[in-house]
Amino acid sequence: MTLMKSFLGAAASLALTAGAALAEPAIIFDLGGKFDKSFNEAGFNGAEKWAKETGGSYLEVELQSEAQREQALRRFAETGANPVITMGFAMSTPISEVAPDYPDTTFVTIDGWSDAPNVLNVAFSEHEGSYLVGMMAATASKSGTVGFIGGMDIPLIRKFACGYAEGVKAVNPDATVIANMTGTTPAAWNDPVKGGELTKAQISQGADIVYAAAGGTGLGVLQTAADEGILSIGVDSNQNHLQPGKVLTSMLKRVDVAVYEAMKAGADIKPGVQVMNLAADGVGYALDEHNAALVSDEMKAAVDAAAAKIISGELVVHDYMSDDSCPVLDF
């Protein structure tokens, strides 16, 4: 009898939560997991900020495998969650397939792309932010050789690398940029050991600054750089605090802002394209107490001047994805 009671109680509370779930926003974290200290975590922070400010609640799931993407999308859309926010480029095809089946739901893809009419594509201008940290790297480098370590070898990560290399060359045209990718499978987003090995390899080639755009792999890059006594550059979230005094800066990609704004707009969200560039404060570089000693006033002035030029359109940073090539870097 008691068992039956708790069963019924559980069923009732389940029904209640299911009812309350209506019109809540939902967020789907990609394979890196929501605590990757980088891309996904930025999204998580945005969602938490929204929840704290509004007292609202949201649905969330961390994907376990590639094949779950479509199921997670359908499940949230089916429950009436709106908007359904997805993290990562890999959601492009699943969203394009699922979105037409749920015309009343707005899907948000961060880094992905879909032409469906009820999808908001949030596109970040990572090349602009990377350009700025590239300038800082070239200024701080003594050897004239700087490194880049990417996660999975995809056009998006090459876009980071290309913008970075352009920024480096803008300050020091003779500088050498060494670019390595961790791998060609999604496992490359979460391989800090390999990240560390690549860092050591780049140091042996003379690099004294490394920029990691590699999700969880970047943690190994930052760690190894700190251990070996060189500076590193973090990505997506502000990672300066991970190795205080050893991280030159972090290229901020304000995924948290994008998620926060999408949740705030709620069901009224407008589909289309949202460009998160320097002008929109979508990208930038991090300055806080952990790296204040590393960033000189001249460095900051030069970077801020370049940022102003990019915003005004005077300076155009090459976008690798516009033509799948990079004028200053070979892969």
Add this chain to the structure above:
Amino acid sequence: MDKMPKWADVALIPFLNLLIAFVLSGLVIFAIGENPFKALMTMIDGAFGSTYGWGYTLYYTTNFIFTGLAVSIAFKAAMFNIGGEGQAMIGGLGVGIACLFIPTVLMPHWTIALVFAMIAGAIFGAGWALIPAYLQAKRGSHVVITTIMFNFIATALMGYLLIGPLKLKGAQESASASFPDVTNLPTLHELLAPLGISFSKSAPANVSLFIALAMCVVVYLLMNRSRLGYEIRAFGESPTASVYAGISPTKIIIVAMMLSGAISGLMAINATMGQHERLILNAVEGAGFIGIAVALMGRNHPFGVLLAALLFGFLYQGGSELSLWSKIPRELIVVIQGLVILFTGALDNMVRMPVERMFIAAAKRKDA
């Protein structure tokens, strides 16, 4: 009497195994501060509470029927085929190649596309099992080791193909182009609509389910009503005696492994052709390994495999619902699924031996 009754073997022991696994899982959930009964209800409701849930449960079940049958055939020949995962992956490659590269004029209807895909999937899966089978039969390299290694090779090969030659140009994701529309298999929604039954439109269960059920019958007839099946079983029971009876071990090892690989490969018509409709990484989602647990729990009998596949379909679908609707972390859901596999598959004897002793003791008392 030195054996326990049949009903205890096929029903009581799996039930006790499951019970222990669920109690332990419940304790784990309780330990992290969640309500185990609520978790169980979430799983049951998510897997069976709607046609949407059923659609996913049956989709996973279909996968597990194929891989479970595959493992059971190899088991009958006394071989442990751990390579279902790789064989299903490569079977998926075959299905993908058939769907992408056979001109659509040759495939005017999905039924014809399905036949092509089944042939391709079975050949690719069997081919992937052939090398370990040959090495076992001719060189004595243990099939457990080689099939495990072939899983890794399959993953690497798929990774290479989906990043390089088969990748859709301009896309960031490692996946092939979508298959042409004519190759899309009808889902249960489309199949049941003419009968007036409304079934969730978005669930992936498709016509492959019926092919999986037919496969159960085919495997039963093959193993129990055919000469080849008899030879496989005889070899599995006693290799030396079967050699004495004129059965060639080389032939049986290779044929049984290839059959096993072919059925694993057929899984791809459900996952790759029925659900994803393009080649993606990791489309198998561990079904090859679950197949081992399914075969063990189903006592290598096609009907048992069917029931065990349904149970694991429930665990998979219920588990993914649990990760959506509760704060239970995804790692713990894998732990719960792992506990069930551990108790039903690996630790089977832990329950079996005491229960068997109990039955024998009871029988003796009755005799005395």
